[in-house]
Amino acid sequence: MQYRLATVEDIPAVEALQKRYHVSTISDEDRPDGFVTTLFTPEQFQSLIEDEQGLSIAVDEGKVVGYAMAASWDYWSAWPLFRHMIGDLPTIEYLGEKLSTENSYQYGPICIDKAYRGTKVLPNLFEFSRRSMMDRYPIMVTFINQINPRSLKAHVDKLKIDIVKPFVFNNNNYYALAYDMTVKTAGSTL
Numbered sequence: 001m002q003y004r005l006a007t008v009e010d011i012p013a014v015e016a017l018q019k020r021y022h023v024s025t026i027s028d029e030d031r032p033d034g035f036v037t038t039l040f041t042p043e044q045f046q047s048l049i050e051d052e053q054g055l056s057i058a059v060d061e062g063k064v065v066g067y068a069m070a071a072s073w074d075y076w077s078a079w080p081l082f083r084h085m086i087g088d089l090p091t092i093e094y095l096g097e098k099l100s101t102e103n104s105y106q107y108g109p110i111c112i113d114k115a116y117r118g119t120k121v122l123p124n125l126f127e128f129s130r131r132s133m134m135d136r137y138p139i140m141v142t143f144i145n146q147i148n149p150r151s152l153k154a155h156v157d158k159l160k161i162d163i164v165k166p167f168v169f170n171n172n173n174y175y176a177l178a179y180d181m182t183v184k185t186a187g188s189t190l
């Protein structure tokens with residue numbers, strides 16, 4: 001398994017994975033194991049790759065089997081949910097600091113091909129993404145829909161990411177989570 005930053009050539013493979021597990025296109029069979037809600041256009045993928053160096057992928061024998069996004073709040077401000085989170089940052093204290101767009105970035109969504117779930121891909125992909133951002137930011141912030149229990153368990157129990165605040169947006173209940181970027185990911189073999 002190879003972990004690396006995506007290039008624009010990887011966009012079609014990442015888009016295919018996104019489509020399979022996006023809330024609007026996922027099959028009823030796959031839905032109970034979680035879904036992603038943020039939808040990226042090809043231009044948004046390109047900017048994530050070129051302007052943010054923020055698209056980490058897991059590649060098995062040439063096939064993209066997982067991706068994890070990470071970017072500055074400036075990048076995410078195109079989506080209403082993230083604008084809401086940006087407004088909320090100063091109300092959250094983590095590691096003794098008030099969160100801001102300068103001391104934190106947003107990680108996620110992450111998506112792993114069904115055949116590779118329950119393996120080291122989760123901790124290793126997260127660890128690769130963490131290493132690619134750790135020199136830029138001391139704190140990672142993310143959010144999880146409360147109706148995605150698999151993702152919650154994966155992030156809170158396995159990756160040891162802290163829940164910092166519940167919040168409601170557009171009638172959906174979420175948790176905001178945060179992580180100390182100096183800590184190596186639990187369970188990672190990288």
Ligand SMILES: CC(C)(COP(=O)(O)OP(=O)(O)OC[C@H]1O[C@@H](n2cnc3c(N)ncnc32)[C@H](O)[C@@H]1OP(=O)(O)O)[C@@H](O)C(=O)NCCC(=O)NCCS
Pocket residue numbers: 021032033034035036037108109110111112113116117118119122143144145148149150151153154158
């Ligand atoms: C979220 C995701 C990245 C997690 O990676 P993963 O490899 O599946 O995670 P793991 O299997 O190691 O850990 C998930 C845990 O939840 C458990 N679980 C599975 N289904 C569950 C459910 N419906 N409710 C609660 N826990 C559940 C698993 O058994 C596992 O725990 P265990 O290892 O103690 O048995 C992956 O499931 C995924 O890509 N899902 C689709 C997209 C998605 O939801 N992305 C996250 C958006 S925030």
